[in-house]
Amino acid sequence: MMKFTKQNFFLLLGGMIIYVVDIGVDFWVASRYFCQGQYSWSILILCFRGLSSIITQIFSYEWFKNDWEGTDTGKLKLVFLVHLFHCGIFVRYWFALKYGCQVAFKQTSSRDASEADPSNFIQKQAIDAVTDINMLRVFKTFLETTPQLFLQIFILMEHGKTHFYQYAAIMMSFCGISLSMVDYQLSLRKSLPDKDEFHLLSKFMYLFYKLLTITSWILSISLVTLLSVRISVILLIFLWICGFTWTLKQHTTFCKSKKMEFLYRTVVGIILIFSFFNIKGRRTKVCISIYYATHAVVTLGILFVYIFWKPSIIKEICFTIVSILTISSLVLGIIFLVVYYSHFHPTIYCRPQACSDEVDGLAGQKDRVKTGRFQNFLMQ
Secondary structure, three states, X not given: OOOOOHHHHHHHHHHHHHHHHHHHHHHHHHHHHHHOOOHHHHHHHHHHHHHHHHHHHHHHHHHHXXXXXXXXXXXXXXXXXXXXXXXXXXXXXHHHHHHHHHHHOOOOOOOOOOOOOHHHHHHHHHHHHHHHHHHHHHHHHHHHHHHHHHHHHHHHHHHOOOOHHHHHHHHHHHHHHHHHHHHHHHHHHHHOOOOOOOOHHHHHHHHHHHHHHHHHXXXXXXXXXXXXXXXXXXXXXXXXHHHHHHHHHOOOOOOOOHHHHHHHHHHHHHHHXXXXXXXXXXXXXXXXXXXXXXXXXXXXXXXXXHHHHOHHHHOXXXXXXXXXXXXXXXXXXXXXXXXXXXXXXXXXXXXHHHOOOEEOOOOOOOOOEXXXXXXXXXXX
């Protein structure tokens, strides 16, 4: 098991600060739109924030309930109240910082200590706590941050007028997506024994692959929305149905209850609208190829529709810039994707028969290592 270091502790602290700032920026932007009489934009921003918060609180409380099964019910009631007031993520940050501080600033020098050793046990608690936070941040990224980025870009493209708070919202969205993607992969490799360490170059390759492909797709959807809001809504619903159906066929086992599993599959369907999501930890070369090939065809199709349907718009400088950004982001994103999967992606995968409660350890190890819920939640 990898170590929770001082660097991880300060990154975790920084992540909590950015989370709080992000909340403040959302309410600030929503209030600015409201003061300008643009009530629909303000309501949409608050709806994205509210929906994301409700779903993450539900998952967070469910995980607490599963982890503390058989313990003091009074503690669970208190945690329920905290989540009811949408503060569950701060409880998780408190536990992560508490355990992280204990192991990062009081590390033992023994490398061969058993897992039963108290310091190693706290080490695992710290990593598990951070892992849960990063899983919740992935949900938040695709339920709130990515839709808000799409909304802000659409507003800029439709009205042309720009304000500082709009740029602030877009920058926070990009930062949120970037941090969420990289932190997720760091947690993946720390919590699963069959994953290689995430080196600096790997981080950049993965970051640019995700960020560029997501940006290209958001710009494409924004162009469709400019053309027709109705068509855009139909397209998004159709993509969600495709993603949800594919998730059903994968027979995911992330949650213990059927209701929570249905909610999980619904959320994964939303994530699949914007980015590929490997929900079983298996090799997905064919699936990911089909996924991004479809994105490329749809993106080119949207641009061709503009050429034949709205030829007058093509002459506008805004459309030219957006078109160049859309195509270049897609091409560069796919290049980073190919390089990442060819040279930087872990070559050891979770074995199907081990995907219920435990996964195999490193080659040659006879003992099996329990890794919690993360093995059933893989996005690569």
